[in-house]
Amino acid sequence: MSDVVEMARLMQGNEAVVEGALAAGVRFFAGYPITPSTEIAELMAERLPGLGGKFIQMEDEIASMAAVIGASLAGVKALTATSGPGFSLKQENIGYAAMAEIPCVIVNVQRWGPSTGIPTAPAQGDVMQARWGTHGDHPVIVLCPASVREAYMLAIRAVNLSEKYRVPVILLMDEVIGHMRERVVLPRAGEVEVIERKKPAVEPKDYYPYRPDDDGVPPMANFGDGYRYHVTGLVHDEKGNPTTDPQVAESLILRLHRKIYDHLDDVVTVEGYQLEDAEVVVVAYGAVARSAKRAVKDARAAGIKAGLFRPVTIWPFPEKEVAELAGRVRHIIVVEMNLGQLKGEVERAVQGRVRVTGVNRLNGELITFDEILSAIKEVTTDAQSG
Amino acid sequence: MFRTIEFRLSGSGGQGLILAGVILADAAIREGKNAVQAQSYGPEARGGASKAEVIISEGEIDYPKVVLPDVVLAMSQDAANKYAGKVKKGGLLIVDNTYVKNVPPTPARVYVFPISRLAREKVGKEMVANIVALGILAGLTGAVSRQALEQALLSRIPKGTETLNMQALEAGFEMAKASSVKVPA
Numbered sequence: 073m074s075d076v077v078e079m080a081r082l083m084q085g086n087e088a089v090v091e092g093a094l095a096a097g098v099r100f101f102a103g104y105p106i107t108p109s110t111e112i113a114e115l116m117a118e119r120l121p122g123l124g125g126k127f128i129q130m131e132d133e134i135a136s137m138a139a140v141i142g143a144s145l146a147g148v149k150a151l152t153a154t155s156g157p158g159f160s161l162k163q164e165n166i167g168y169a170a171m172a173e174i175p176c177v178i179v180n181v182q183r184w185g186p187s188t189g190i191p192t193a194p195a196q197g198d199v200m201q202a203r204w205g206t207h208g209d210h211p212v213i214v215l216c217p218a219s220v221r222e223a224y225m226l227a228i229r230a231v232n233l234s235e236k237y238r239v240p241v242i243l244l245m246d247e248v249i250g251h252m253r254e255r256v257v258l259p260r261a262g263e264v265e266v267i268e269r270k271k272p273a274v275e276p277k278d279y280y281p282y283r284p285d286d287d288g289v290p291p292m293a294n295f296g297d298g299y300r301y302h303v304t305g306l307v308h309d310e311k312g313n314p315t316t317d318p319q320v321a322e323s324l325i326l327r328l329h330r331k332i333y334d335h336l337d338d339v340v341t342v343e344g345y346q347l348e349d350a351e352v353v354v355v356a357y358g359a360v361a362r363s364a365k366r367a368v369k370d371a372r373a374a375g376i377k378a379g380l381f382r383p384v385t386i387w388p389f390p391e392k393e394v395a396e397l398a399g400r401v402r403h404i405i406v407v408e409m410n411l412g413q414l415k416g417e418v419e420r421a422v423q424g425r426v427r428v429t430g431v432n433r434l435n436g437e438l439i440t441f442d443e444i445l446s447a448i449k450e451v452t453t454d455a456q457s458g
Numbered sequence: 459m460f461r462t463i464e465f466r467l468s469g470s471g472g473q474g475l476i477l478a479g480v481i482l483a484d485a486a487i488r489e490g491k492n493a494v495q496a497q498s499y500g501p502e503a504r505g506g507a508s509k510a511e512v513i514i515s516e517g518e519i520d521y522p523k524v525v526l527p528d529v530v531l532a533m534s535q536d537a538a539n540k541y542a543g544k545v546k547k548g549g550l551l552i553v554d555n556t557y558v559k560n561v562p563p564t565p566a567r568v569y570v571f572p573i574s575r576l577a578r579e580k581v582g583k584e585m586v587a588n589i590v591a592l593g594i595l596a597g598l599t600g601a602v603s604r605q606a607l608e609q610a611l612l613s614r615i616p617k618g619t620e621t622l623n624m625q626a627l628e629a630g631f632e633m634a635k636a637s638s639v640k641v642p643a
Contacts, residue, residue: 082484082493192498252522253480253495255487359522366520441521 083256085223085249086111089179090119092227093151096266099125100150102139104132104158107191108247109181112153133161141165141174147294149231153179156198157188166240167206168305173238175269177230180242181250184436193436194247196358199413202242203387209325211332213241213339214387217249218361221256232267233339237331238289248359248438272299283310288331332388340390343382346372350379352448353397355418356407357383360439364407367444378448386414394421403451407431407444462515463601464524468541469533471508474588479510481592484610485602486514494522507536514601529599531591532558552594571633577626586626593630
């Protein structure tokens, strides 16, 4: 057997998230298990104690989020996992993490909603909630895997980005990717980059917990290391003390945005397939991107110049990349297991330069490649007859 | 085109169909093939409909769900009613007549085995009916080798149940060998 066959294994998406998070150095999990994310909690409970980490099943969702924030403040990389209803309940503390700049990762394995919906059925209805679920004008990073291997890689990336920018990062999965098992060959230990948060280089008496470096990100001291400071969800000055000073408030919220939006080249990743000469481009993310890829292959086999554009980072939205696409294709089809949440963002980036249509279905089943292929054929025929 | 085989294992919750699907996919990967396993089930831990899907391919598997299976296993009457008609023409429908009393019309070749009864009476525990079924599936289709299936099985079952499970697998392979095709109804 070749080396690759020996390295290959059957792995579940949720399992891959756990292995990726552990490889990135996560040593704390607090959560309240919920379908279809439960395997993440189960496996964390199994794996963390052996690695010197801690697993806590909390009394509810918001407390889980609070525990994750506390662990992170104490210097431990921390993660929680949930699904739609639990994601709703965590929102207040996600906002706290954004405001107090606490690195943490929230995995949301989306299921059919609103409310308890269909626990075991996939959907992509939390796209806007991931961006705007907590109140206030906050920055956030949201990543969206389309395979089991990518769930592993993006779990690592989510931890890295949260540590680097001191921001909550949401790994937005769906039930299909969370529950499916497929063949993966994972990188060897040491082959993945692991980022640690910046620590203060000054003595405790000279430490300003919210004074940023040039990149907009302040170094972060562990609670318990002798750096005494105040952490609050209130608007705060560089010392961390509450204030209502308009200038401080404005410069704080602008810096929180700037530290992400000044680094879009680092934060935003996308994947293209057959885009070079594409006339019809399908935009899809998560499990649906797999149906879309098959549809693009089938369309190409039928002589249609189709391509796939897959945002891997969905927030911040890859505006520049979509705008560039709009300059050279005829038609964009956005496929989602919701009624058009990311389509609005695509339209915003496209600014009317090409037609944008949607393929949307949310009956609890994955959108099929046939449905997407029909849509591709339809717009191709329209273009020829028009 | 790459050779691709789609399986749908259906029955009720608690029959171990998802585990059977996982072991089948695991075995395929041990042989250097691609495999995807997906599932659907209700909120119940036992009872309710349960379905595991496995795609084994020598090529890339984009769409992770079964479209029209080559092989369907039905271990409950409800599952047979729901899926017997949705098999590729000339494919295989394998039914457990411990629970499936009427085989609905199907375009597939039908194989009938007393899977659960045999697991109970010959192996000693009905719990391993899923593993008996796996032996039948592999024996009839040759989709995975017996060696890979044994390795996959041993890696995915609780310690102390190895003998029981290996006996179940053996019983399945034996049934497959002794079987004769039933003409579609």
